[in-house]
Amino acid sequence: MKAPVAILSKKLLKTGIFVLLLLDLQSARSQSIPLPNAFAHNDYCHPHPLFDALDNGYTNIEADIFLEEGDLIVAHIYPFFRAEKTLETLYLQPLADRIAKNNGQVYKGYTTPIVLLIDIKTGANNTYSALKLLLEKYRSILSSYDNGKVTQRAITIVLSGHKPYQMIKSETNRLAFIDEDLRKTAMDTTAANVYKLASCKYSKMLSWNGNGDFPVSEKNKLCAYVSMAHKFGKKVRLWASPEKNSVWQELLKCGVDLINTDKLVDLKNFLITYKSSYGNSTVMLPINNIEVN
Template structure:
């Protein structure tokens, strides 16, 4: 792969030693696949791409004036920066693959940045960093901010480099006035459903979930429930209720489920999605 010639030496060595798909055809992109806490995988970003994921999440924390990828205070992984782990590799990968992440896939791959530190301080560091990679944004890559979201700063920023993830349960209240700012609507699974996949999902729960999903779709937002059970039974029910994105840490397991279940969408023959858009 051409990207290896440009990759930092450390990343190159790790890629060659651990990457099981090097030199093989990529998996088909999956419109419903969301790589939760992607940075915890053996090869952040690349494992997700090789499994066809079109949504990838990185938690970000400000540490010593840098954006470090971590879920909690970065005492151990302070060297893993957002740029080094995601933005630079994405730019190099896209450059080496004719301006795309997946050949023939004409939709952006979403990088969700889940802000764990102060939103204003984080955005102050993030804004110039994204400007550096502007050429790939709003094209092959889209950035969505979640967690501690800097609503006011994003709305006031004329650069339009990011979109936002709303709270699904409060979407009528916290959705920005301009719908172009809103890309997703998320909620913790247990806040809406207690069902673990045993027995049938009650009609009441189905109707409640579907109502939230329909409301989010009115704003053009893709719906995700995080910390949902990693169960094909649950995944199937979520898709039937209109949930757009299946949140998982089990990359290959969800890929296999979607590939076996899903028809090819009419939007792109290279995209697998069991959810009608």
């Protein structure tokens, strides 16, 4: 028979370990720990654009832009924008200031580039021409493509919406990449030096709403598309997905790299818990950091 003191010591040890794990989880939730899989959809709609996302550890941030009288205005719908809310004032300059303070990084100690996804709402070529001039001001912090070589820096610019495909593909030197249609990955196998991401609207790929089991046929379909994108070094995102833990979990299990959300805190808490629960899982894991030259 074990001595009461020994039994008590073991119980106290287990309790202590549990408390430490709980405190560690709570600490992670309260700090800006970089989350490689977190994507802030329509970030500018939050009370504090950019900063709310960064405070919650987001490493992928989206901004919609309109070209209006030479300025790149951040807004979701054309009639509802304010001239002072430009891409530069809301995103590029604050990011540059933060990087300067953090020794060249958005998050101290986090060397993977932060993705700024720019969704072009006006004409692709005209808007990109204006964007190129602006990006040149921030060349020192932006990932670049130069004569066949990709150089990773603190921020990677990826273009979505009205995409200037031909302009991007014809350039030998540029500071932007493209978000590809995930469903066309097998047809256009251009490498990640052009396409950094491959995205698709959730409802165009899947019908599962997060209730019950994830249908095997849909899971196999998604995993096949993810595998194809990963083969060419492209990270995967499904936008407008149900904002449910069950959906987020299955997307990650299929290897989807970026979880799209409007609920910054909810996804942050889920990802922290998911990492603790599934960190040693043998399921198909997302690719957190791809470097393709």
